[in-house]
Each structure stands twice: as structure tokens, then as C-alpha cells.
Amino acid sequence: MTPKELAIVAAKALDSKKGLDIKVIEVEALTTLADYFVICTGSSNTQINALCDAAEEAVNAAGEATLHREGHRGGTWVLLDFGSVVVHVFNSEAREFYSLERLWQDGTPLDMGEILGE
DSSP: OOHHHHHHHHHHHHHHTTOEEEEEEEOTTTOSSOSEEEEEEOSSHHHHHHHHHHHHHHHHHTTOOOOEEEOTTTSSEEEEEOSSEEEEEEOHHHHHHHOHHHHTTTSEEOOHHHHHTO
């Protein structure tokens, strides 16, 4: 499975749990950290955990292992590292504060309407 396909699997899993404002940004040309960042907002700590669990299960089912999960105790930002894809799930305040879309604005955003069928 390509990194793009993996990012799409994660985005669809987040959407299935009603994640808010899901973005997928290709950052392969900008960093060695990952090929894609998937960014999402959850409305509560409970939803953030459910979103992360869904993304992790979907990506693992697609054959990719979770390399690292960080931030699950804090409840404001959870990072799931799948190697070529990194999933960030924030509460709204943390997402606004860290503003990853602004930091990685030179990346190439994928069309979420096409991916999620909106």
C-alpha cells in the first residue's frame, strides 16, 4: 500500500467516527518525518480517543504497524506514527494553537471532498 493510500485509509477512518475538519497534506518533498500528515479535530477527550482507535485499527488492518502513539493521556493532541503517515488528532484549542496547516502550508493538500465523497 502506498503512503497516499494509507493516508486515505486513516482519513476515512477518522471520518467514520465523525472527526471534524479532516485534512491530508503531502509533505514528502518538505521533510523526512513522513510523506503525509493527516490532521483532524475531535470534540471531546472521549471522541479523540475513539478517533485514534479507529485510525489505528484501520491502518493496522491495511497492513501497517503503529510505530508510536504519543499524547493519549493529555487528551488535547494525540499523534499516531505509521512511518510514512503521521496522524494528528487535536481538540479545537490545541489545533488552533499548533496550527499545523499553517506550518506545513508549502505541502500539497489532498482534495478531501473527493476522498470522503462530500
